[in-house]
Amino acid sequence: MIGAGYVGLVTAVGLAELGHTVELTERRPDRLAALRSGRVPIHEPGLQTAFEQALTAGRLSVSERPTIGAEVAMVCVGTPIGPDGQSDLGQLRTALADLAPVLGPQVPLVIRSTLPPGGTQLVIAWAGVPAAQVVTNPEFLRQGSALADFRQPSRIVVGRSPSAAPETFALVIDLYDRIETPRLVVDVASAELIKNGANAFLALKLSFANELAGMAETYGADIDDVLGGIAIDPRIGSQYLRPSFGFGGSCLPKELLVLAASGAARGLPMQVATAASAANATSQARFAARIAEALGGLERRRVAMLGLAFKAGTDDVRNSPAIAVSAALLDGGAEVVGYDPQANGNAAAELPGLRVADGAAAALAGADAAVIATEWPEFAVLDWASLRPTMRQSLVLDGRRLLDGQRLRALGYRYLAVGSPETAP
């Protein structure tokens, strides 16, 4: 397993749990040091325990470079967006170079990293192995529930070239032989578009829900009723339709850009994916403007940003809407004090002007407004009654519809939420 990030580490531990012996390699010194000291360097529920169990069982080892002649070689390095809007496959090239000396001639080279359309052909060229030997195995793990998603995936997708020998990709499918779930064996181009398309569609759903939230605010509707009445149609469904001021993470925003860029490269305008991207940025800017308007301006105002991670359950701030809105408020002259149960460190590194507090109460003290930016359950059970006198103004803007507005208004707060008009001062 090459790469011990959010996907590689979870997959390595998951495969060890399934009874396989895994050598996990990681180039990043900070991550390698943590793993060698027995500590997982990312926050994922259940991962530390499962990691320790795999080490104790002797099914997992950690190294800087691949050493063993494996029966299956799997690559799980990052493929972030480069400055040109295309996928940066630099880490992939490095991984393939590290693997080359130890990759046996018949050993399936499995790419689990997210590849853009056409990416597998590049891997085949860079790896210098026959197309028949390269197999893709995209993952659908959500951060914050990655281990659970590995143990019970909605499907296993294997992409292979027409020339691939059945035993080659059978070896890959058999890695998961104890997992009950549909298995899809498709050609590599289809596997790429399954992954890219799935993420882009999830992003579409959210951008549409968030645009409707804006309509509900301005036309005096309640977005929960609106989406409830729409989602009841089984063709639409209620999953993954929770409105907010925007979505983030290392995948969804990137996937929309990759799909648009990969389409444009072949003369396809990809208007829907492009619009979903733009709508997500607009949604976040609109929320920042709503905060500024509710405050009567940002100069000399202090905003407590409750939540900095891109979603609850993770310490990751990549493309976090909470960070984007904090940056906009700072640019507008406000002081922003943030608190996140897991992401304080990552957020402070990401946004230098941001102050971070070691608790919600500390962030709220003296604040003119409280913003719910990440749906951490602990924010819903804060003692809002006793916190109100510690704030300078009693304004709450709920970017995730996490709190009970009626209750906060009864406590004397001015409460605004994404997707609801302001009915009471």
Ligand code: UDX
């Ligand atoms: C996503 C996909 O779900 C996963 O299948 C893929 O492998 C990687 O990308 P991830 O980004 O880790 O997973 O988390 P996810 O739970 O999908 O959340 C992504 C963003 O959407 C977060 O900002 C989250 O707050 C937001 N979101 C999610 C909503 O705003 N509403 C929802 O209903 C669901």
